[in-house]
Amino acid sequence: MTLTATAPVQVVDKRSARAFVDTHVMPYADDYDRIGRVPEDLLRQVAAAGLWAPFLPAESGGAGMDLVTLGEVHEEVGRGCSSLRSLLTVHTMVAWTVQRWGTPGQRERWAPALAAGDVLGAFCLSEPGAGSDTAAITTTAVERGDGWLLNGVKKWTTSGQRADLFLVFARTAGSIGAFLVPRNAPGVQVRPIDDMLGTRASMLAEISFQDVVLGPDALLGPSGFTAGMVLTGTLDLGRYSVAAGSVGIVQACLEASAAYAAHRRVGGKALAELPLIQAKLSDMVTDARAARLLLAEAGRLKDAGESSTIMATWIAKYFASTAAVRHAAEAVQIHGANGCSPDYPVARLYRDAKVMEIIEGSNEIQRITIAGQAEREMTR
Numbered sequence: 001m002t003l004t005a006t007a008p009v010q011v012v013d014k015r016s017a018r019a020f021v022d023t024h025v026m027p028y029a030d031d032y033d034r035i036g037r038v039p040e041d042l043l044r045q046v047a048a049a050g051l052w053a054p055f056l057p058a059e060s061g062g063a064g065m066d067l068v069t070l071g072e073v074h075e076e077v078g079r080g081c082s083s084l085r086s087l088l089t090v091h092t093m094v095a096w097t098v099q100r101w102g103t104p105g106q107r108e109r110w111a112p113a114l115a116a117g118d119v120l121g122a123f124c125l126s127e128p129g130a131g132s133d134t135a136a137i138t139t140t141a142v143e144r145g146d147g148w149l150l151n152g153v154k155k156w157t158t159s160g161q162r163a164d165l166f167l168v169f170a171r172t173a174g175s176i177g178a179f180l181v182p183r184n185a186p187g188v189q190v191r192p193i194d195d196m197l198g199t200r201a202s203m204l205a206e207i208s209f210q211d212v213v214l215g216p217d218a219l220l221g222p223s224g225f226t227a228g229m230v231l232t233g234t235l236d237l238g239r240y241s242v243a244a245g246s247v248g249i250v251q252a253c254l255e256a257s258a259a260y261a262a263h264r265r266v267g268g269k270a271l272a273e274l275p276l277i278q279a280k281l282s283d284m285v286t287d288a289r290a291a292r293l294l295l296a297e298a299g300r301l302k303d304a305g306e307s308s309t310i311m312a313t314w315i316a317k318y319f320a321s322t323a324a325v326r327h328a329a330e331a332v333q334i335h336g337a338n339g340c341s342p343d344y345p346v347a348r349l350y351r352d353a354k355v356m357e358i359i360e361g362s363n364e365i366q367r368i369t370i371a372g373q374a375e376r377e378m379t380r
């Protein structure tokens with residue numbers, strides 16, 4: 001199924017994204033969580049607001065947005081609904097990859113449709129037997145005639161139930177290739193994965209590819225191009241978006257907790273007057289600001305084309321995701337029993353936050369990477 005944007009692409013910034021989220025997302029995020037999907041109407045509104053891929057250049061249908069601003073926009077979406085932010089993240093990864101690594105023909109065919117939200121993208125790397133260990137993927141793409149024959153199974157594909165275009169990583173003779181695979185290609189099968197712990201409306205799926213025949217134009221980049229650079233760059237941008245979404249979760253925890261603590265009275269006092277509660281709120285304020293600054297630093301380095309952005313993004317994501325888990329737990333605590341009920345958003349924030357420590361580089365992999373870099377720098 002495809003979407004048709006009904007309004008021209010808008011220029012988005014943090015303020016307009018916040019207004020969009022407050023009106024169209026925040027009031028309904030718990031419902032999306034309960035029904036396990038983001039409704040088509042909202043996807044259309046995201047398209048009309050120009051939120052799908054505003055970083056693409058104008059000739060590809062985007063608004064040429066810088067990556068600092070993109071981070072701010074994804075923070076706002078993450079503040080409202082991590083499931084929607086997850087859909088945005090994987091779509092961003094696909095649109096960016098097409099723009100950055102695609103041939104002129106691939107860009108012309110896909111980029112404007114991705115910018116308009118007429119085509120939604122999903123990112124297929126993980127497999128039943130390969131997650132952190134990306135080198136263990138077993139999906140194969142074998143050259144056949146002037147095209148490819150794709151076989152394998154991808155798991156945990158965010159937006160897999162909904163997306164129209166899959167960016168699939170597969171083994172080729174002696175390398176790994178990145179392939180653009182339309183959902184409706186014969187041999188593609190989608191098995192929904194529902195009832196996850198968090199980001200429950202992000203429409204995950206297991207995707208199997210059985211003798212899927214692809215043309216030569218499915219392979220990203222010129223012939224002989226390996227997917228290593230594509231993987232590094234695409235995962236880096238996805239990680240940046242997840243870091244932004246995690247900052248949004250901390251901010252949402254702060255806003256929900258401050259509002260609740262101002263009104264809930266215990267022993268004749270508002271919770272907000274109690275020193276132990278004030279300590280929790282002040283830690284949320286401080287970590288939200290610190291996480292936002294780390295994210296902005298990573299974004300500035302991206303905009304400047306500095307390769308050090310990759311480590312800055314690892315650090316931003318590590319800090320923001322662990323802060324999200326810590327503060328979501330405290331937000332539930334501040335709400336007491338209400339925090340465990342479906343009547344307040346903090347239970348959802350708590351479940352969503354945990355996912356942030358697993359996706360786009362788990363916490364353990366982040367620590368290994370950050371420590372490895374520190375060791376290299378110290379022993380130079």
Ligand SMILES: Cc1cc2nc3c(=O)[nH]c(=O)nc-3n(C[C@H](O)[C@H](O)[C@H](O)COP(=O)(O)OP(=O)(O)OC[C@H]3O[C@@H](n4cnc5c(N)ncnc54)[C@H](O)[C@@H]3O)c2cc1C
Pocket residue numbers: 090123124125126127130131132133155156157158159196198199204355358359360361362363364365368
């Ligand atoms: C909600 C959700 C959405 C997702 N969306 C996508 C998607 O759109 N596309 C996609 O391709 N994938 C997606 N994934 C998969 C995700 O990328 C993987 O879950 C992640 O890479 C971790 O892999 P794994 O789950 O196989 O864990 P494993 O790799 O099996 O790791 C298990 C545990 O061991 C730890 N570990 C691994 N290696 C080491 C080590 N060397 N030292 C110490 N500890 C280690 C890990 O940190 C983890 O805690 C999604 C996952 C979730 C939960």
